[in-house]
Amino acid sequence: MFERRAKTLSDSLSSTHTEQQIQDNWKELRTIINNTFSGDRLEKLNKLYDDFENRMVVAPASAKKAFHNAMVGGYVEHILHVVKMSRQIKEVWESNGAMINFTDEELVFAAMHHDLGKIGDVEGNDYYVIQDNDWRVKNMGEIYTHNDNLSSYMNVTDRALYILQHYGLKMSEWEYLGLKLADGLYEDANEKYLKGYNPAWRLKSNIAYIIHQADMMATHTEYDEWHREDKKESQKVQKSVNKIKDAVDTEVKEKFTKSTDAKDIFNELFGEAKK
Numbered sequence: 001m002f003e004r005r006a007k008t009l010s011d012s013l014s015s016t017h018t019e020q021q022i023q024d025n026w027k028e029l030r031t032i033i034n035n036t037f038s039g040d041r042l043e044k045l046n047k048l049y050d051d052f053e054n055r056m057v058v059a060p061a062s063a064k065k066a067f068h069n070a071m072v073g074g075y076v077e078h079i080l081h082v083v084k085m086s087r088q089i090k091e092v093w094e095s096n097g098a099m100i101n102f103t104d105e106e107l108v109f110a111a112m113h114h115d116l117g118k119i120g121d122v123e124g125n126d127y128y129v130i131q132d133n134d135w136r137v138k139n140m141g142e143i144y145t146h147n148d149n150l151s152s153y154m155n156v157t158d159r160a161l162y163i164l165q166h167y168g169l170k171m172s173e174w175e176y177l178g179l180k181l182a183d184g185l186y187e188d189a190n191e192k193y194l195k196g197y198n199p200a201w202r203l204k205s206n207i208a209y210i211i212h213q214a215d216m217m218a219t220h221t222e223y224d225e226w227h228r229e230d231k232k233e234s235q236k237v238q239k240s241v242n243k244i245k246d247a248v249d250t251e252v253k254e255k256f257t258k259s260t261d262a263k264d265i266f267n268e269l270f271g272e273a274k275k
């Protein structure tokens with residue numbers, strides 16, 4: 001089912017990914033789930049991802065071109081990036097003597113679900129819908145817009161936490177904080193956790209910092225990749241325009257040269273006078 005929806009949306013929206021790449025990313029995400037979790041937790045996660053599959057596989061990671069991964073399949077790719085980069089950054093922290101008091105499962109769980117609220121609600125409504133205002137698409141780069149028909153307003157993090165509890169998925173303290181604080185100080189609600197001046201209130205695990213850094217790295221990497229591709233496309237278009245201009249100029253010159261009257265007029269004005 002998701003293959004048909006991926007193809008339909010890919011045909012209607014600009015995307016740097018082929019249908020096959022979108023499917024491969026989805027399979028990779030499900031493989032990570034099955035290799036990382038086990039038992040009752042794995043069963044509940046597979047239930048959640050089965051229920052959300054048709055929407056999640058084609059969901060974007062953001063609404064605007066200038067943000068990151070505002071394209072079909074952008075969400076899943078972003079999650080794969082954050083999981084990968086979380087593991088890489090954790091190794092850097094650990095190799096430099098930082099305290100690592102959480103498991104790989106806890107790290108992956110928080111990384112995988114920090115943006116889960118961007119899929120939509122449990123009633124089946126997408127978080128993002130295609131922007132149908134041509135002016136906003138052209139002038140503001142809005143490929144998607146927020147869906148006004150969601151069951152209720154929640155920020156992305158709160159909706160992620162709600163969806164997880166809806167499926168009976170319990171979290172450890174580190175998973176909860178890693179997910180909740182993933183947006184760092186971009187979310188006002190996180191300020192007391194991250195700007196506390198009382199030593200007793202400092203975070204007692206580095207998982208939130210690592211998840212936030214991984215999210216930022218993935219976001220900027222995705223933007224840079226889009227910018228490079230957009231620049232290449234612009235150069236390709238400009239090259240085509242230049243070819244058309246050259247062809248038109250050549251045709252005009254040939255016609256002008258063949259025209260005796262025009263040639264005579266030209267010579268009278270700028271060159272040899274007509275004899």
